[in-house]
Amino acid sequence: MKSKVAIIGSGNIGTDLMIKILNGSDELEMGAMVGIDPQSDGLKRATDLGIPTTHEGLDGLRGMPEYADISIVMDATSAGAHMKHHPVLTADGKQIIDLTPAAIGPFVVPSVNLEENRDETALNMVTCGGQATIPMVNAVRRATDRLIYAEIVASVASLSAGPGTRANIDEFTQTTSKAIEKVGGAERGKAIIILNPADPPMLMRDSIFTLSQGGDEDAIRESVARMVKEVQHYVPGYRLKQDVQFEKIGKDAPLNVPGVGPVWGLKSSIFIEVEGKADYFPSYAGNLDIMTSAAKAAAEHWVRAHNRKGF
The missing domain is CATH 3.40.50.720 (NAD(P)-binding Rossmann-like Domain)
Structure with missing residues (x-):
């Protein structure tokens, strides 16, 4: 019914x-x-x-x-x-x-x-940036023992950001950061939004950077690929732009995460593109779709x- x-x-x-x-x-x-x-x-x-x-x-x-x-x-x-x-x-x-x-x-x-x-x-x-990036944060978390930090950068076409989006930039960053932790599973989260004025308008692009411990590169790649397919069930235009990139952070050159302190592990860089279905929005407005x-x-x-x- x-x-x-x-x-x-x-x-x-x-x-x-x-x-x-x-x-x-x-x-x-x-x-x-x-x-x-x-x-x-x-x-x-x-x-x-x-x-x-x-x-x-x-x-x-x-x-x-x-x-x-x-x-x-x-x-x-x-x-x-x-x-x-x-x-x-x-x-x-x-x-x-x-x-x-x-x-x-x-x-x-x-x-x-x-x-x-x-x-x-x-x-x-959550937010459009959260919907696009938190699945990737969670994909890393479920493939590792500890997800220390996750940072996301959501870049959207300026034309797709209406008055409601522009009036809620602070709420966007605060809400997305909290959801990266509560839903994504990161100990610390940070969110950034960029309104890109490019003409013609660009598709939504999202960059996700994580620092984790435990697990390995193959496990993260597999988890990310599986999560992309799960999101595509309701957002067909959701896709990876390139292979997941990795960098090992050693104990001899740790990163300092505010609230956590010096940490090391595996840095994963994931790059996502979201193309809308164009039901009402133009296809570049994947952030709204x-x-x-x-x-x-x-x-x-x-x-x-x-x-x-x-x-």
Whole structure:
């Protein structure tokens, strides 16, 4: 049985998510599209497609007769807005998937920890950089004895960074850094985002650097390749740009990791490219596509798990 979904946020991310659900989902059905700008393309498209809409935000959604039948609300607004939305939706008994960096609820990256969070009532999809890079961090962690440090650099086309992304740069770095540790498994994490103004726009590129102990190069290569395939189940345009690179850091020339101290081990350098499906965004906006694809995958898994339990 399909679950009805409301999307809050009629901008690029919310609109792409709507189209992905409409293009095919055995578990999800659009119940409402919510925005604050009556002229937004997302609301116009939803209206043309016969989907109930409101331009009065969450208050408007709660006043719609369709609200009673909506079980999942997906928030594609901003971290600040979601901080206000979350307690209201929770009190109304809705399940929540948060596509903002608000960091309420457990961090979820589908290829890493979706199953263990299936009984939660609210999921946070981290950030686009987190969705792209944390699988690689975790791939190194599961192939080694100790993952001391992980640093990621997410480089996205400037044209793919809308006002919501630009207004949440600090939240992006803080949330992604925390998720590198909590979900990726690194003892220390660091995140950097670059808005690249290249013309024509570049595809999303991500660089992941880790320092680990135990395990070997072959085990890491195999784990990384396996994780890439796992992500490709819901993001087909996710791929390695080149072979994993390695460098041995000896005890005689250790690195100093803040909060850890002098360390040595195996440095792994992983380079990822993400090409979007172009459902609504241009294909270069893989950073946005991976967020909506991950959110859709999480919601579908949620519904399947609940249906198996007889909810």
